[in-house]
Amino acid sequence: MASHDVRDVLNLPADGAGSRPTRKQKIAAPRPNLKGLAREVQSLGGDNPIAIVPEISTFKKRRFGSRKPAAKWEMMPFRNSARSDQSLHLRHWKKETDDQSRAASQPQSDVQTPGGAGMEVAKANVIDDSGFAKFNVQVDVPQYSEDQYNSNLVNDDWTKDETDYLFSVVRDFDLRWPLIWDRYEYIPQSHGIVKEEKDMDGPDPNTAMIPVPKPRTMEDLKKRYYEVAAKMMAVQKPVQYMTQAEFSLHEMMANFNPTTEIQRKKFAHDALSRSIDEAREEEQLLIEVRRIVARQQKLNLDRQDLYRRLDFPPTEQDITSFKSSSGLSTLLQNLANADRSKKRKPILDTNGVNTPGSAQPSAHANSTPVSESRRESIAASTGGHRDSIGGGERPERPTKKGAQQQQQQQERKKLTEQEEKIYGVSHHDRLPSGPTFRYERINKILTTKSNAQHQRITNTLTELDIPSRLNMPTKNTRKMNDKIDAEIRLEQAKKAERKKSMPVPTPSTSTLSDNAKNTEGSSESEPTRTSETANATNAESTGPTAASNADSVEDKSTAKLVVNGAINDEKNNQAANDNEAESSGHLKPETSEETNTRPESSGGHKRSASVLSGVSDKSTKRLKK
Amino acid sequence: MWEHMLIKRLQPDREMPSIRNGPSATATDGEGDVAMEDVEAQEKPLAENPLLMTEAPWNTGKAREKAIEIAMENWGCPAFWMSRTPVCAAFAAGKASALVIDVGGANTSVTAIHDGMILKRSIQKSPIGGLWLSQQIRTMWDNNEPKVNIVPYFMIENKTPVDAGAPAQARLRNFPFEITQSYRAYEEERLLTEFKESVVEVWRGPGRYLNPGNEDLVKSQPGRVFEMPDGANQMWREQRYRVSEGMWDENAALLNPDGSGKAQTIPDMIKACLNAVEVDIRPNLLGNVVVTGGTSLLNGFNDRLNNELMAMHPGMKIKLHAAGLTTERRFGAWIGGSILASLGTFHQMWISRKEYEENGVNIVEKRCK
Numbered sequence: 001m002a003s004h005d006v007r008d009v010l011n012l013p014a015d016g017a018g019s020r021p022t023r024k025q026k027i028a029a030p031r032p033n034l035k036g037l038a039r040e041v042q043s044l045g046g047d048n049p050i051a052i053v054p055e056i057s058t059f060k061k062r063r064f065g066s067r068k069p070a071a072k073w074e075m076m077p078f079r080n081s082a083r084s085d086q087s088l089h090l091r092h093w094k095k096e097t098d099d100q101s102r103a104a105s106q107p108q109s110d111v112q113t114p115g116g117a118g119m120e121v122a123k124a125n126v127i128d129d130s131g132f133a134k135f136n137v138q139v140d141v142p143q144y145s146e147d148q149y150n151s152n153l154v155n156d157d158w159t160k161d162e163t164d165y166l167f168s169v170v171r172d173f174d175l176r177w178p179l180i181w182d183r184y185e186y187i188p189q190s191h192g193i194v195k196e197e198k199d200m201d202g203p204d205p206n207t208a209m210i211p212v213p214k215p216r217t218m219e220d221l222k223k224r225y226y227e228v229a230a231k232m233m234a235v236q237k238p239v240q241y242m243t244q245a246e247f248s249l250h251e252m253m254a255n256f257n258p259t260t261e262i263q264r265k266k267f268a269h270d271a272l273s274r275s276i277d278e279a280r281e282e283e284q285l286l287i288e289v290r291r292i293v294a295r296q297q298k299l300n301l302d303r304q305d306l307y308r309r310l311d312f313p314p315t316e317q318d319i320t321s322f323k324s325s326s327g328l329s330t331l332l333q334n335l336a337n338a339d340r341s342k343k344r345k346p347i348l349d350t351n352g353v354n355t356p357g358s359a360q361p362s363a364h365a366n367s368t369p370v371s372e373s374r375r376e377s378i379a380a381s382t383g384g385h386r387d388s389i390g391g392g393e394r395p396e397r398p399t400k401k402g403a404q405q406q407q408q409q410q411e412r413k414k415l416t417e418q419e420e421k422i423y424g425v426s427h428h429d430r431l432p433s434g435p436t437f438r439y440e441r442i443n444k445i446l447t448t449k450s451n452a453q454h455q456r457i458t459n460t461l462t463e464l465d466i467p468s469r470l471n472m473p474t475k476n477t478r479k480m481n482d483k484i485d486a487e488i489r490l491e492q493a494k495k496a497e498r499k500k501s502m503p504v505p506t507p508s509t510s511t512l513s514d515n516a517k518n519t520e521g522s523s524e525s526e527p528t529r530t531s532e533t534a535n536a537t538n539a540e541s542t543g544p545t546a547a548s549n550a551d552s553v554e555d556k557s558t559a560k561l562v563v564n565g566a567i568n569d570e571k572n573n574q575a576a577n578d579n580e581a582e583s584s585g586h587l588k589p590e591t592s593e594e595t596n597t598r599p600e601s602s603g604g605h606k607r608s609a610s611v612l613s614g615v616s617d618k619s620t621k622r623l624k625k
Numbered sequence: 626m627w628e629h630m631l632i633k634r635l636q637p638d639r640e641m642p643s644i645r646n647g648p649s650a651t652a653t654d655g656e657g658d659v660a661m662e663d664v665e666a667q668e669k670p671l672a673e674n675p676l677l678m679t680e681a682p683w684n685t686g687k688a689r690e691k692a693i694e695i696a697m698e699n700w701g702c703p704a705f706w707m708s709r710t711p712v713c714a715a716f717a718a719g720k721a722s723a724l725v726i727d728v729g730g731a732n733t734s735v736t737a738i739h740d741g742m743i744l745k746r747s748i749q750k751s752p753i754g755g756l757w758l759s760q761q762i763r764t765m766w767d768n769n770e771p772k773v774n775i776v777p778y779f780m781i782e783n784k785t786p787v788d789a790g791a792p793a794q795a796r797l798r799n800f801p802f803e804i805t806q807s808y809r810a811y812e813e814e815r816l817l818t819e820f821k822e823s824v825v826e827v828w829r830g831p832g833r834y835l836n837p838g839n840e841d842l843v844k845s846q847p848g849r850v851f852e853m854p855d856g857a858n859q860m861w862r863e864q865r866y867r868v869s870e871g872m873w874d875e876n877a878a879l880l881n882p883d884g885s886g887k888a889q890t891i892p893d894m895i896k897a898c899l900n901a902v903e904v905d906i907r908p909n910l911l912g913n914v915v916v917t918g919g920t921s922l923l924n925g926f927n928d929r930l931n932n933e934l935m936a937m938h939p940g941m942k943i944k945l946h947a948a949g950l951t952t953e954r955r956f957g958a959w960i961g962g963s964i965l966a967s968l969g970t971f972h973q974m975w976i977s978r979k980e981y982e983e984n985g986v987n988i989v990e991k992r993c994k
Contacts, residue, residue, distance in 0.1 A: 083972070084980075088704055090675065090972055130973075132969030133973070136970070177903075178903045178905070178906050179739055181903065182745055182747070268904045268907075272904065272908070274940060282940060283940065
């Protein structure tokens with residue numbers, strides 16, 4: 001079935017039919033190349049040629065394509081410097097380099113000539129050494145001389161011959177003890193002259209007997225070897241001069257204990273020759289142990305996890321940068337930044353109450369989500385910390401944090417009262433930021449208001465001639481005030497005296513005492529009066545009290561105007577109360593006067609504090625009268 | 626063909642007398658000198674390359690000295706080395722320390738190798754090998770109900786197919802000359818080898834084949850048919866396990882008419898071998914068991930060996946290394962020797978001609994340990 005049949009079945013438009021025959025013909029050309037496929041089979045593929053036959057044409061092309069000629073290898077002789085016999089020259093295949101091929105062409109004639117002694121040297125120069133010669137390492141086996149043996153190493157169990165034999169075997173087998181033990185076949189020198197020379201005191205039958213080789217266990221051999229080696233070590237280098245490594249080696253060899261070694265081997269042998277049941281039991285026990293250990297590990301992991309959660313994130317940072325004062329200050333700043341950005345959240349949460357979190361059913365507010373969010377926040381904070389460490393750019397941290405917290409804000413849940421208690425969470429208004437100037441309070445009023453209100457207030461203020469910056473009483477002004485007050489009282493007393501004297505002239509001596517009485521009485525009566533005035537004259541009157549403390553007339557007027565301007569808020573009130581506490585009733589008379597005089601001075605007459613004198617006071621009193 | 630050429634070069638036909646009378650025969654004052662002169666005159670077929678030979682681990686010092694003498698004097702090798710077969714087999718498996726179980730044709734050996742050297746005390750040798758197995762098969766065929774005659778291929782002129790168990794119908798070839806006994810034996814061995822390769826199987830365990838129940842189980846399983854050259858054929862079921870069981874179980878060995886047949890079994894050899902080595906290296910050896918030799922290619926051999934080792938040493942880590950390819954298993958020592966000779970660090974070990982001349986033949990005992 002060709003593809004046009006398929007098209008027919010699927011009701012596809014045969015528009016491509018026109019172009020297809022040409023394509024077919026194109027493809028038809030390479031097709032006969034596919035070997036081993038019948039034409040019928042090929043036609044099954046329709047437009048798509050059958051890809052059963054692997055294409056090997058590319059392979060052939062690459063083979064004869066741009067390739068360098070094959071590398072030349074040649075049989076090169078080499079020697080091995082590790083050999084005791086240097087004359088043996090073995091050969092191996094080596095890649096031919098340019099200079100080698102040049103060199104090879106030259107000595108060819110030499111090779112053919114019969115090799116003399118001089119030739120041999122020249123050849124050795126040409127022949128390179130095997131690269132493996134350096135791997136020929138020898139084991140260091142201690143050596144001893146005859147005298148050294150006699151003075152240090154004599155042993156009843158071992159003859160010198162056997163010791164020599166042992167050391168030769170050790171050297172031969174490079175300290176591989178299983179092999180040494182395996183090949184150890186000491187046949188005592190047959191009752192030699194040597195032996196008779198050595199121990200003359202020995203009984204004759206002993207020497208006459210054919211010596212039987214003693215069966216030596218590996219422990220015997222080791223013991224003897226280590227004994228000799230340790231002694232020789234100590235002979236060559238006294239113990240106190242040895243390095244740490246040498247000393248430990250010496251100690252190990254000197255303290256070799258064959259019995260423990262034998263015991264150990266016995267255990268090993270027992271372990272090897274267990275029965276099936278024993279092996280099975282052991283296996284079960286091992287499984288049990290493994291399970292216990294695994295459980296223990298899991299427990300430990302859990303505990304560690306818990307500790308990690310409770311702990312501060314560990315600092316992997318170098319703290320030297322925080323040891324200087326500047327470093328500390330930057331750290332503090334960073335912490336403060338982080339703190340602020342952290343603290344903003346709960347406030348935002350409470351302010352923007354009832355963001356999705358609180359809207360959720362209370363079931364959600366149980367402990368698990370909370371712990372989750374806690375975990376997340378910890379993770380986030382540690383993450384942030386790590387970031388900052390990684391980046392090494394501290395200033396970036398707050399911004400990153402902020403971004404993270406923005407994300408997290410939504411995840412915050414509102415806690416129930418109980419949970420707040422558990423976790424020690426408390427909400428409160430924003431705390432004022434330390435000491436401020438009192439006069440700045442007016443600014444606060446302005447700043448918190450909207451733009452339109454702000455405009456209106458400033459307009460009113462300018463209309464009332466109130467400066468944007470209020471002047472507050474100081475120590476000096478109070479002193480001055482007190483002075484004036486005293487003067488006023490004096491004048492009043494004088495006046496009263498004069499009044500008395502007018503109808504009934506009295507001796508001047510009594511005036512003083514009277515004056516004193518008056519002052520006392522006035523001071524006593526003042527609280528009541530102040531309260532009266534406070535009650536009677538509402539805020540309007542209290543405002544002036546505050547203002548009147550100021551020496552400058554401007555201040556007075558502003559205070560009044562502030563009152564008049566109906567901007568009487570509690571803060572002003574408070575300020576007034578404070579003032580009252582300070583300079584209470586002293587000024588009350590004056591204030592009342594002032595209130596009286598105020599209408600007159602509607603335009604806000606300005607009098608400087610220095611100008612303010614007894615004269616003016618008198619005038620006011622006169623007016624009052 | 627190539628093999629023939631090589632043998633011809635190494636063992637040239639003695640056509641020397643003519644040369645002996647030639648110009649080189651000047652000094653003739655003794656037998657030894659004549660021999661030497663003979664040697665001088667011969668072609669030195671291996672003068673180009675060093676020679677590495679493998680030998681059985683129980684080879685005697687005399688034989689080794691003779692070997693180096695021939696290699697140096699007759700063949701003119703520039704350098705020579707002798708290595709033990711199990712060591713090379715271990716190298717072929719990539720091990721320096723191993724327990725080599727070499728199940729060959731003439732015998733089976735178990736040897737412990739430590740750091741590339743054999744442990745002499747551990748060498749165990751037993752005749753159970755390919756030839757022993759052939760003998761077992763012969764015994765079995767003799768005792769079989771229709772007795773099986775061994776008629777090698779070369780004797781059959783033509784044959785007609787017959788039913789299983791029916792007597793063969795074949796015409797034998799008549800030779801106008803006498804067939805040598807050795808050729809007959811060789812051809813019979815060929816037939817037996819074919820039987821071993823296609824029919825004989827090792828009971829894989831667990832337990833021994835003679836344990837109750839095992840034989841019945843095998844009887845219920847399909848057997849294998851083997852057709853002799855003369856056309857006689859038979860189904861082999863339990864017998865094919867029985868013939869090889871003697872390698873593992875002494876009591877299972879079929880007794881020859883002369884009463885021989887029993888031999889030290891493989892588990893016994895392993896036990897004896899391990900007892901002759903240090904306790905410390907036994908676990909290491911059991912973890913590196915190298916199986917080599919042609920007879921180890923018997924079906925199920927490795928499974929049985931593993932089972933036996935597990936039963937012997939429960940709880941130990943036992944690992945078998947057996948080459949997967951037939952050739953590698955049969956010529957493990959050759960492969961290992963080739964690896965050894967191509968090692969860069971081996972160059973310093975050769976016994977050179979100069980060293981041989983200085984020290985004489987006993988150098989081989991000193992150097993090739």
